[in-house]
Amino acid sequence: MESLATLLSLKEAIQEYVHDGATLALEGFTHLIPYAAGHEIVRQKRRDLTVIRMTPDLIYDQMIGTGCVSRLQFSWGGNPGVGSLHRLRDAVENSWPRPLEIVEHAHAGMAAAYAAGAAGLPFGMLRGYLGSDLPKYNPQIKFIECPFTGERLAAIPAIRPDVTIIHAQKADHRGNVLMWGVVGVQKEAALAAKHAIVTVEEIVHKLDASPNAVVLPSWVVSAVCEVKGGAFPSYAQGYYARNNAFYKAWDAIARERDSFEDWMNRYVFGVKDFHEFRSAVEAARA
């Protein structure tokens, strides 16, 4: 028997479900990235996390730079359209603030591995990594043979996080979740996890979902947390646009350890929650 999602504060949800040493996936492909949840994990100083994400983005840069993470599984680790994730690079190149083990894939492999996790299969299969050096360095990439044609196909172990955290546009009072637009791999990531935490822009009486909408029923979700603006500086379609200027500004903030730590102290450790964070960022810009 499945239990329904509990409506919790984000602080409570992270306290209850995210433990030191856990394997986490915070997904969101450019859109609906769960920034508020990432900040809360940083504030609660979780350690030794294995974090999984196709596109680490700024939020993993922050989690890595503040020492939450010991292992990263990913497929593209840059600041989109801007350049490097400097904290990720500093961890890989210089082990700062601590060594970071990386498990590196291509997008197609990660997508197949999440889908396998959602489907309860032990591995995902794709025509992938052909001629790439990635399999030389990642023992998670093996090859199998088609029993009918003999074709060689790549096999990747299913991703099964302890906790997946995603951000969505809406939930209803029972905890059913609705998202739309660039929905990425979030449904798969949520279904692959032991526990799914969903932050949402708003909790509404009725979802008013279109007929084949991307809905996660309450009984596959452990906790729903209302966090308006919780995907900033990423975006929530129908609510606010991507703050591309913030992404560009991050390059200078994260480039040096000092400027990064100053920023984190001021805007993440120095605030109570994501609402205060956004107010502080707004104030600094004004």
Added chain:
Amino acid sequence: MESLATLLSLKEAIQEYVHDGATLALEGFTHLIPYAAGHEIVRQKRRDLTVIRMTPDLIYDQMIGTGCVSRLQFSWGGNPGVGSLHRLRDAVENSWPRPLEIVEHAHAGMAAAYAAGAAGLPFGMLRGYLGSDLPKYNPQIKFIECPFTGERLAAIPAIRPDVTIIHAQKADHRGNVLMWGVVGVQKEAALAAKHAIVTVEEIVHKLDASPNAVVLPSWVVSAVCEVKGGAFPSYAQGYYARNNAFYKAWDAIARERDSFEDWMNRYVFGVKDFHEFRSAVEAARA
């Protein structure tokens, strides 16, 4: 370079794309079954077809009973909620009107095989057929081993029809197709085929699709044919309901060869097109 869908009459589309000996999939899981297209194939007297469909339904009963089909790949061959498909049974049990080779699966295997076809993979994989006798009689069902866990999983060759025919609610003037509700395996079946023919309830100026709607872009569709009511006696959500009474009435019509042939002569061979068929059926009921 992909070419856009051509707007054709159904008669022209069947003439152009459906040839004797071809492998066809007419999909639609209870909803949006392409009846009009099936009737047109019967009227054009195609022969030696290999037909694929998860749930053969009345339309394949008609195609089999009129001798179009030499081979059937399927996973559930009944009249839903009513009983047998008598023409399918007569073909399997008594080779009437001609012998019918069957390739038999379970739904999960067919679904995985269609998805593999759409994904350009040589086979679909599932945890399936465990302890079932089906693999003893169907050489299409093999087993592979997970390279990480050693688990034994079923493998089914990808389905790749020469032509897939589906029915959808709408297309726009460029041939982009929109469907909603019970969408079954139609997207996969269309993408797995060399050619996809789509009959639609109406051709509109603009699809007005919701953000993550099931849309087949024009460039993956070979022909679009406007056939109002083309899914009768199945249904088109938003247009008309399933005619459950017709499904029940079919049992008596198809039970004997004579009554079946009389009905086919009167309502399929005796009419010009599906519009005339529906008028004749309406008139008979009045």
Added chain:
Amino acid sequence: MPETHYTADEMMTIAAARMLRNGTVCFVGIGLPSAAANVARLTHAPDVVLIYESGPIGTKPSVLPLSIGDGELAETAETVVSIPEMFAYWLQGGRIDFGFLGAAQIDRFANINTTVIGDYRGPKTRLPGAGGAPEIAASSKEVLITLRQNKRAFVPKLDFVTSGGHFDGGDARQRMGLPGKGPVAVITDLCIMTPDHATKELTLTSLHPGVTLEKVMESTGWPLKVSTHLAVTPEPAEVELSVLRDLNERTARAHAGQA
């Protein structure tokens, strides 16, 4: 059998409905399983989650579907997913608490046949086939089976194993890698049988009111084991009967209306 104010089919449907615990997730087939699941939803289990293999998740139909994908199911669902997603993410993904199956033949270990009577290559009767059943039987956490009881259906040896129950008993399921617990009850128009804890052989545990042990025995094609704690199934309550009959009437009206 004494005269009752309900039919044997009504008893069977209601006994099956009672098995569904509130809040569980049920994968529902057409016919009796659909009736039982919706009676459960409209009586003791308002929060039961009904899933039909055609794609609707969390559906609340007001009339019973004739087919597995009637429009009513899609219109009242929380969402509708594709068939590949349904079988991969929802069934194979291990999210189904109860899978609900019918059968043409069943054996003492609750293996079932829905494929052929007679030889597969030259069948006496060709049945509809597997549909979703083999994987519903494999992946649901628990499986419920309902069918009418007679010697043609309850056979010592299946003509064809479509979907696995407990195979040859004991821990056979686990050894063969089937994830779910398998059949936990067989509910017929005469009685309820459950697998023995150790051997997994079906054991008569409850007779429907007015049904004799002899009647069950002569309707079963093997010497059926009988529980030492043989119970009598509680009669349908008024509310159960009226909900079921209302549902059947609404359904008959709706399906006839389109002729």
Added chain:
Amino acid sequence: MPETHYTADEMMTIAAARMLRNGTVCFVGIGLPSAAANVARLTHAPDVVLIYESGPIGTKPSVLPLSIGDGELAETAETVVSIPEMFAYWLQGGRIDFGFLGAAQIDRFANINTTVIGDYRGPKTRLPGAGGAPEIAASSKEVLITLRQNKRAFVPKLDFVTSGGHFDGGDARQRMGLPGKGPVAVITDLCIMTPDHATKELTLTSLHPGVTLEKVMESTGWPLKVSTHLAVTPEPAEVELSVLRDLNERTARAHAGQA
């Protein structure tokens, strides 16, 4: 180099745009590929179908996305699919005519590196990594590569092969089972190179206006083969330049506006 009324980057973008035939289906990355694809759409190829790996199919953005999944892409798309569907049904399914890639390093057979400079275990520079590139390179019917030309980028041997081009040349791709034709052109700020028909080694086929052969040679880390029919790339037309500049201005305004 003589003074021109356009920049080398503009020439590169427009040369790349010209490669996209009208009505083709293009899998577009961010940055220069996105600019080139949209210039093509707004000039000679109005029916080009643009697909971004984040999910939008048939998108028509009015400004260039900074990220691969900006809202503008979803809002103007015919539909938006999930990431697993995008990579399985659309890319691996063989539906992409042109895959458009950038690179940090490239070799003479158009293999590319976007992973590390230096040793993988102790890198000098850690780059973003593979993203969609290995499978875009494998499964697109044709691949276009754009990058600025210099000896740090055009190297005799890659530090890491992220995505396969023509491997060690000849029919290596086919032998290794990659479905698409592989790179058909490398477009830089200096010139256009295409693989030799037989050996698949990159061959200089067109110099951008004002660029000397010497300049190209000294910007390439191996002795570059030169076509016997060496052409000069036509200068950007006014309409191409104005479309590109309008697009860049609208984009700059849109991205700054949110700061």
